[in-house]
Amino acid sequence: MAVDFDRDRMEAVLDAHERWWRGELDRPLVKVVLEKDLPRVRALCQANCHEVDRPAEAVVDAIDGELSRCTFLGDAFPMVDFATFGPGVLAALCGARLDNATGGVWFFPDKERPIEEISIRYDPENPWARRIKDLYRAGLAKWEGKVLLGLPDLGGVLDVVATFRGSENLLLDLYDAPEEVLRLAQEAQEAWYAAFDDFCAVLSPQRGTTHWSGLASREPSYIPQCDFCYMIGNPMFREFVLPTLRRDVERLAHSIYHLDGVGELRHLDDVLALEALEAVQWVPGDGQPGAGHWIDVYRRIAAAGKGMWIVGGPKDYLEALEVLHGTPYFACSLPESERDFAQTILNAR
Numbered sequence: 523m524a525v526d527f528d529r530d531r532m533e534a535v536l537d538a539h540e541r542w543w544r545g546e547l548d549r550p551l552v553k554v555v556l557e558k559d560l561p562r563v564r565a566l567c568q569a570n571c572h573e574v575d576r577p578a579e580a581v582v583d584a585i586d587g588e589l590s591r592c593t594f595l596g597d598a599f600p601m602v603d604f605a606t607f608g609p610g611v612l613a614a615l616c617g618a619r620l621d622n623a624t625g626g627v628w629f630f631p632d633k634e635r636p637i638e639e640i641s642i643r644y645d646p647e648n649p650w651a652r653r654i655k656d657l658y659r660a661g662l663a664k665w666e667g668k669v670l671l672g673l674p675d676l677g678g679v680l681d682v683v684a685t686f687r688g689s690e691n692l693l694l695d696l697y698d699a700p701e702e703v704l705r706l707a708q709e710a711q712e713a714w715y716a717a718f719d720d721f722c723a724v725l726s727p728q729r730g731t732t733h734w735s736g737l738a739s740r741e742p743s744y745i746p747q748c749d750f751c752y753m754i755g756n757p758m759f760r761e762f763v764l765p766t767l768r769r770d771v772e773r774l775a776h777s778i779y780h781l782d783g784v785g786e787l788r789h790l791d792d793v794l795a796l797e798a799l800e801a802v803q804w805v806p807g808d809g810q811p812g813a814g815h816w817i818d819v820y821r822r823i824a825a826a827g828k829g830m831w832i833v834g835g836p837k838d839y840l841e842a843l844e845v846l847h848g849t850p851y852f853a854c855s856l857p858e859s860e861r862d863f864a865q866t867i868l869n870a871r
Contacts, residue, residue: 524586524590525586525589525590525592525600525665525668525669526590526593527594527599527600527668527669528668529666529667529668529729531599532599532667532668532670532729533729535597535598535599535738536599536729536730536738536739536740538551538597539551539597539730539737539738539739540739540740542737542829542849542851543737543739543743543776543800543801543829545800545827545829545849547849548849549849549871550843550848550849550850550851550852550870550871551597551737551849551850551851551852552596552597552851552852552853552867552868552871553594553595553596553597553598553599553736553852553853553854554594554595554596554598554853554854554855554856554864554867554868555592555593555594555595555598555853555854555855555856556592556593556595556855556856556857556858556860556861556864557591557592557855557856557857557858558591558592558857558858559857559858559859563584564588565581565584565585565587565588566581566584566585566602566606566657567606568606568607568608568622568625568626568627569622569625569626571606571607571608571620571622571627572620572622574649574653578653578656578657578659578660579660579663579664581657581660582657582660582661582664583664585602585661586664586665586669589669593858595864595868596867596868596871598853599669599670599738600665600668600669600670601669601670601671601672601732601736601738602657602661602669602670602671602672603672603734603736604654604657604671604672604673604674604675604734605672605674605675605733605734607620607627607650607654607674607675608620608622608626608627608628608629608675609627609675609677610629610675610676610677610678610681610682610685611627611629611650611674611675611676611677612644612676612677612682612710612713612714612717613629613677613682613685613686614629614648614650615644615645615648615650615651615676615713615717616642616643616644616645616648616682616686616710616713617632617643617645617648618630618631618632618685618686619631619632620650629685630685631685631686631687634688635686637687637691637695637699637702637703637706638699638702640686640687640706641709642682642683642686642706642709642710642713643709643713644712644713644714644716644717644720646716646717646720651717651720654674654721655720655721655724657671658671658721658724658725659724662725662727662728667727667728667729670728670729670730670731670732670738671725671728671732672731672732672733672734673718673721673722673725673731673732673733673742673744674721675733675734676714676717676718676744677747678746678747678748678749678750679707679710679711679714679748679763679766680692680707680710680748680750680751680762680763680766681747681748681749681750682710682713682714683703683706683707683710683750684750686706687706689750689753692750693753693754696754696758696762700761700762703762704762707762707766711766711769711770715773718742718744722742731743733745735778735803735831736853737776737778737831737851739775739776741775741776742774742775743774743775743776743777743778744770744774744777745777745778745779745780745803746767746770746771746774746777746778746779746780746799747779747780747782748763748766748767749782749783750763751763751786751789752782752783752785752786753785755788756788756789756792759788759789759792760792763789764792764796767779767793767796767799768796768798771796771798771799772798776800777798777799777800777801778799778800778801778802778803778829778831779793779796779799779801779802779803780803780805781793781802781803781804781805782805782807783805783806783807784806784807784810787819790802790819790822790823791822794822794823794826794828795826799828800828800829801828801829801830801831801851802823802828802829802830802831803830803831803833804816804819804820804823804830804831804833805833806833812834812835812837812838812841813832813833813834813838813839813841813842814838814841814842814845817842817845817846820832820842820846820848820850821846824846824848829849829850829851830848830850830851831850831851831852832850832851832852835854836854836856836863836867839852839854839867839870840867840870843870852867854867
């Protein structure tokens with residue numbers, strides 16, 4: 523079997539996503555994917571992304587089999603999520619070690635160095651960069667635009683710096699060596715743009731781009747973030763993080779900020795003040811209540827004129843929608859047996 527999706531449908535879906543980014547869609551953007559209840563072996567995931575000896579074409583054929591078991595409803599479309607190479611993979615593209623021995627991907631520097639000796643540069647011939655681009659080329663040849671290949675999860679600028687320096691060391695560096703932190707932040711951001719542009723160039727035959735958010739756009743878009751900022755206060759956020767975010771949102775055609783965890787809520791007003799930012803994804807974190815508990819956060823986002831991504835299950839989305847009456851983004855996967863419930867979600871738009 524082959525993935526059941528055509529170019530005309532992709533054009534319609536891309537149009538809806540593009541209008542959502544621009545604030546012109548008069549309804550929520552809702553992606554629902556139904557999956558057949560069959561044994562599943564992931565063709566590409568964090569546990570096997572290191573198997574670079576597998577031909578890229580064979581991996582793409584296996585992914586095609588996975589996608590063929592799915593039905594894409596609403597604003598959903600078939601995509602390949604390259605977050606399978608791990609969150610913050612820019613570190614590996616700049617020479618850090620990718621370790622997935624636990625089944626999940628983590629990154630480590632080749633060795634510990636004083637901050638003055640660390641340099642961050644993107645290498646387009648890095649083995650991981652070559653592997654991702656080989657998979658892109660195989661996917662482009664296989665699907666001819668009927669499936670979108672996602673950009674990898676490059677990570678936040680200071681998150682990448684923290685990989686090379688270590689989070690505890692970097693926290694001390696903010697006090698002891700702020701000039702060096704700013705230097706590395708600049709290097710990491712330049713490396714981020716170099717990697718982003720390199721991957722986008724390979725993906726240029728696609729009708730649009732996507733990433734781990736599942737949002738699509740006709741022009742290159744992304745999810746700026748800084749998980750490291752959970753551990754710092756507002757003054758340091760404004761000095762070390764906010765300038766990089768401002769450059770990101772002004773450079774990208776579309777952007778949605780990944781606000782991850784209650785510790786980052788202190789930075790929300792600064793994030794919302796970024797004029798070029800279009801949307802915010804609020805993630806409460808493990809052990810926290812669902813979307814209905816955070817209506818005030820969503821209202822702050824809406825009051826700033828930004829779009830929002832409702833994170834959680836269908837019931838969280840429906841609960842939030844009753845109160846917000848806005849045009850948020852929501853995505854979920856359900857078993858094929860839940861088709862009737864899926865239609866309920868779509869009708870709630």
